Amino acid sequence: MAFVNLQNLAYKYPLTKTNALENINLQVREGEFVAVIGPNGAGKSTLCYALAGFVPHFFKGEISGEIEVDGRKSGESTLDEWVLNVGLAFQNPFNQISGAKYTVFEEIAFGLENIGVPRDEMKTRVEEAMSLTGISDLADRSPYSLSGGQQQRVALTSILVMRPRLLVLDEPTSQMDPIGTREVFGVVRRMAEEGMTVVMVEHKMEWIAHFADRVIALKEGQIFLEGTPGDVLTSDVLIENGFGISRYTSVAREAKKQGLWKKEKLPVTLDEAVEGFK
Amino acid sequence: MHERLSFHIKRDSVLHRLNPLTKLVLTLALIFLAFTFPWYWMPHLLILIAVIPLSLLGKVFREFWLTALKLILPAAGFLFLMQAFFQPIGTDVIFKFYFLDITSESLMFAFKNAMRVFVMVSAFTLFLLTTHPSELMSDLTRRGLPGQFAYVIISTLQIIPQMQAKAQTIISAQRSRGLDTESTFFKRAGSVLPLVGPLVFGSLVEVEERAIAIEARGFTSKHAKTSLHEIPDSDFDKILRWILFALIVFSIGLNLWLS
Numbered sequence: 001m002a003f004v005n006l007q008n009l010a011y012k013y014p015l016t017k018t019n020a021l022e023n024i025n026l027q028v029r030e031g032e033f034v035a036v037i038g039p040n041g042a043g044k045s046t047l048c049y050a051l052a053g054f055v056p057h058f059f060k061g062e063i064s065g066e067i068e069v070d071g072r073k074s075g076e077s078t079l080d081e082w083v084l085n086v087g088l089a090f091q092n093p094f095n096q097i098s099g100a101k102y103t104v105f106e107e108i109a110f111g112l113e114n115i116g117v118p119r120d121e122m123k124t125r126v127e128e129a130m131s132l133t134g135i136s137d138l139a140d141r142s143p144y145s146l147s148g149g150q151q152q153r154v155a156l157t158s159i160l161v162m163r164p165r166l167l168v169l170d171e172p173t174s175q176m177d178p179i180g181t182r183e184v185f186g187v188v189r190r191m192a193e194e195g196m197t198v199v200m201v202e203h204k205m206e207w208i209a210h211f212a213d214r215v216i217a218l219k220e221g222q223i224f225l226e227g228t229p230g231d232v233l234t235s236d237v238l239i240e241n242g243f244g245i246s247r248y249t250s251v252a253r254e255a256k257k258q259g260l261w262k263k264e265k266l267p268v269t270l271d272e273a274v275e276g277f278k
Numbered sequence: 279m280h281e282r283l284s285f286h287i288k289r290d291s292v293l294h295r296l297n298p299l300t301k302l303v304l305t306l307a308l309i310f311l312a313f314t315f316p317w318y319w320m321p322h323l324l325i326l327i328a329v330i331p332l333s334l335l336g337k338v339f340r341e342f343w344l345t346a347l348k349l350i351l352p353a354a355g356f357l358f359l360m361q362a363f364f365q366p367i368g369t370d371v372i373f374k375f376y377f378l379d380i381t382s383e384s385l386m387f388a389f390k391n392a393m394r395v396f397v398m399v400s401a402f403t404l405f406l407l408t409t410h411p412s413e414l415m416s417d418l419t420r421r422g423l424p425g426q427f428a429y430v431i432i433s434t435l436q437i438i439p440q441m442q443a444k445a446q447t448i449i450s451a452q453r454s455r456g457l458d459t460e461s462t463f464f465k466r467a468g469s470v471l472p473l474v475g476p477l478v479f480g481s482l483v484e485v486e487e488r489a490i491a492i493e494a495r496g497f498t499s500k501h502a503k504t505s506l507h508e509i510p511d512s513d514f515d516k517i518l519r520w521i522l523f524a525l526i527v528f529s530i531g532l533n534l535w536l537s
């Protein structure tokens with residue numbers, strides 16, 4: 001039985017005419033790292049909100065089908081219970097800062113205070129989470145004085161510290177430099193190895209290919225393609241439908257047209273490209 | 279760029295170590311005594327025996343006087359002048375300026391009221407200098423203040439400076455597109471809309487996202503909340519609070535009894 005189970009999920013925001021999600025069927029096993037890609041307006045964020053319980057509990061609107069995580073149905077739960085199991089971090093880091101705390105350390109502890117974790121345990125957990133994401137040196141800074149990338153790390157840490165069973169990330173590295181992005185992917189991979197299930201919306205194809213187990217491509221609210229990163233991220237259908245591809249894939253594609261790429265499979269990462277051009 | 283609306287200065291002093299509620303009661307006690315105790319020299323005495331010693335005890339003497347004088351001098355000075363001139367009491371005229379005159383009674387009256395305001399503002403300044411806002415709020419939440427209420431207060435203190443910064447960004451952005459913000463009054467008034475629009479609508483979107491973010495971190499969880507920082511609340515605090523409370527009641531009672 002899958003850890004995350006979406007059955008015929010369809011959803012329409014209030015005051016809109018078309019469905020933001022339609023006919024979504026998705027199973028994710030425990031400890032799997034699934035990446036979600038898709039153009040703007042494809043329903044990526046809505047899918048995140050649905051997994052995290054905000055669709056429909058927060059946004060209302062019309063929903064049909066089932067959202068099930070760890071054997072529990074979203075429709076039969078309340079949002080405050082649901083978030084204990086499912087953590088959500090999204091793109092804009094500035095709006096994820098609670099505003100109620102004056103230092104990064106307090107900011108990360110905010111969620112633990114809310115769910116009543118005892119003080120000593122809280123401190124250990126915050127310290128652990130900060131060293132995991134590499135922000136221990138920011139502990140005493142004001143969250144508002146940080147750069148966008150640093151704020152994104154704080155937002156991610158604030159969710160990780162709550163130890164959700166399912167981690168939902170909506171473009172968590174959009175303001176990070178390449179090194180930061182790589183580190184965050186590494187952290188997320190590690191959490192998956194330790195049994196946390198991850199669904200992550202991202203555009204950075206190389207890193208998806210490096211770290212994710214599976215890729216879901218969304219288009220106009222529906223699952224358009226699904227499979228291993230190597231298959232999905234190099235498929236012609238994907239490119240023809242306006243999805244972005246990694247630069248290594250596009251180079252090898254051009255090379256293939258001119259007979260310079262001998263392998264059958266196109267690369268997504270630098271390593272694969274180097275290997276293929278040898 | 280991370281200014282915030284907080285006077286708090288981190289020091290290690292007896293006053294800092296008091297429970298936030300004790301300090302709040304102390305502040306209120308000073309104000310009530312200054313305003314209700316039926317003795318002319320009470321506000322003056324309070325400054326001598328309470329405000330000045332407390333500012334030394336809290337190790338914020340310099341900051342306190344800088345802040346307090348900046349806040350008080352204009353207000354208390356204005357109040358003093360207004361009341362000295364316009365209070366129609368007394369007959370002993372000591373200064374005359376056309377139809378305005380100052381009597382020694384109105385002068386005394388104005389002096390007392392200016393000192394009362396001085397006590398009020400300086401008591402609050404001391405309180406804000408030595409109390410961390412989030413400590414005050416978590417202490418009050420622990421005592422039953424709704425968490426949402428505390429959140430609104432605390433986040434406002436931080437978010438207002440952020441909004442000011444954003445307003446500045448919007449002004450610069452609109453000016454770079456030719457919006458007139460520094461010519462005649464009417465032209466400038468016309469420029470308000472393109473500035474306020476983005477700020478207000480942008481803030482509404484932000485509020486929604488922030489609500490999601492704090493909800494995702496268990497804000498409405500029904501568990502009893504805990505607090506990262508331990509907030510001191512000694513027996514001394516409790517006794518002091520009762521004494522101060524008794525003083526307030528005594529002062530109000532005396533005032534009512536004598537009037």
